[in-house]
Amino acid sequence: DQQVKQNSPSLSVQEGRISILNCDYTNSMFDYFLWYKKYPAEGPTFLISISSIKDKNEDGRFTVFLNKSAKHLSLHIVPSQPGDSAVYFCAASASGSQGNLIFGKGTKLSVKP
Amino acid sequence: EPEVTQTPSHQVTQMGQEVILRCVPISNHLYFYWYRQILGQKVEFLVSFYNNEISEKSEIFDDQFSVERPDGSNFTLKIRSTKLEDSAMYFCASTLDRGRGYSNQPQHFGDGTRLSIL
Numbered sequence: 091d092q093q094v095k096q097n098s099p100s101l102s103v104q105e106g107r108i109s110i111l112n113c114d115y116t117n118s119m120f121d122y123f124l125w126y127k128k129y130p131a132e133g134p135t136f137l138i139s140i141s142s143i144k145d146k147n148e149d150g151r152f153t154v155f156l157n158k159s160a161k162h163l164s165l166h167i168v169p170s171q172p173g174d175s176a177v178y179f180c181a182a183s184a185s186g187s188q189g190n191l192i193f194g195k196g197t198k199l200s201v202k203p
Numbered sequence: 204e205p206e207v208t209q210t211p212s213h214q215v216t217q218m219g220q221e222v223i224l225r226c227v228p229i230s231n232h233l234y235f236y237w238y239r240q241i242l243g244q245k246v247e248f249l250v251s252f253y254n255n256e257i258s259e260k261s262e263i264f265d266d267q268f269s270v271e272r273p274d275g276s277n278f279t280l281k282i283r284s285t286k287l288e289d290s291a292m293y294f295c296a297s298t299l300d301r302g303r304g305y306s307n308q309p310q311h312f313g314d315g316t317r318l319s320i321l
Contacts, residue, residue: 122307133207133294133312134246141307179246183307188258189234189298190248191310 093117094182096194105203109167113180113194116161120182124191125154125165127176134179138165170201205229209295209313216285217321224280224316226295235278236296236310237270239263246294252278282318290320 095114103109111125121142126134140147140154140163147154153166167174177198181191208227216222228235237249250260252270269281278297282289296310 124309126312131314133209133314136309136311139307139309181246188251188253189307189310190236190251190259190261191238191246191296192248193246195245 092194093120093192094180094194096178096180096197098197099195100198100200102200102202103170105172105201106169109165109170109174109199109201111165111167111178111180111197111199113163113165114161115163115182117182117184117192118161119184119186120192121185122183123154123156123163124181124183125152126179126181127174128179128196129176137178167199170199172201172203175199175201205311207295207297207311207313209293209316211316212314213317213319215319215321218287219284222282222285222318224282224293224295224318226278226280226313227276228278228295228297229299229311230276232297232299232311234258234298234300234310235270235272236298237280238294238296238312239291240294240315241288241291249280249293285318285320287320290318292317 124139125137128134138152156163177196179196180194210225235252240246250264251258292315294315296312298310300308
């Protein structure tokens with residue numbers, strides 16, 4: 091039961107260009123969405139989040155867009171840097187839950203110099 | 204910046220033995236979680252803990268699992284009789300608030316304990 095889907099297992103981008111990572115969800119009760127970055131042998135590191143009452147949230151080079159009607163969110167990284175190379179996880183929590191996160195499978199981003 | 208810390212980083216245990224994974228959440232956080240990630244699979248929710256009791260648990264969190272906050276700082280996950288399929292990375296997370304809508308706060312994760320069952 092894949093409530094959160096990241097359909098691209100990998101993405102390769104040139105340094106300085108935009109990276110766009112996508113995520114789809116099926117549960118209409120999700121009201122909070124997050125992006126995490128993960129390096130090997132480390133835990134997920136929080137990047138940026140968005141509440142369902144918004145459609146955009148920006149933090150420096152990172153912007154998350156939420157399209158509720160399409161049940162789709164995306165993470166834009168501009169400009170991409172080699173240090174951004176990592177696995178990116180989309181996660182969501184549902185209204186009425188105790189905040190437990192449902193994760194996607196992740197997208198491995200490679201930013202080439 | 205405050206961190207969630209987990210010990211040990213790697214635990215090797217014989218099948219059938221008990222294991223305790225330890226976590227020190229961020230000090231002013233109120234909600235605590237355990238997740239696991241089997242190699243090559245998704246990060247999966249196990250249990251949430253608030254106000255000294257379990258607030259939610261997944262189907263994975265059966266009678267072999269228990270959690271405890273024995274003092275004001277530690278948060279532990281115990282597996283009573285380990286099975287081969289318990290081999291995974293176990294992540295602890297904490298958050299200040301899991302309010303609704305705009306008041307939600309993100310969960311912060313530790314670096315995990317790699318549990319290997321032989």
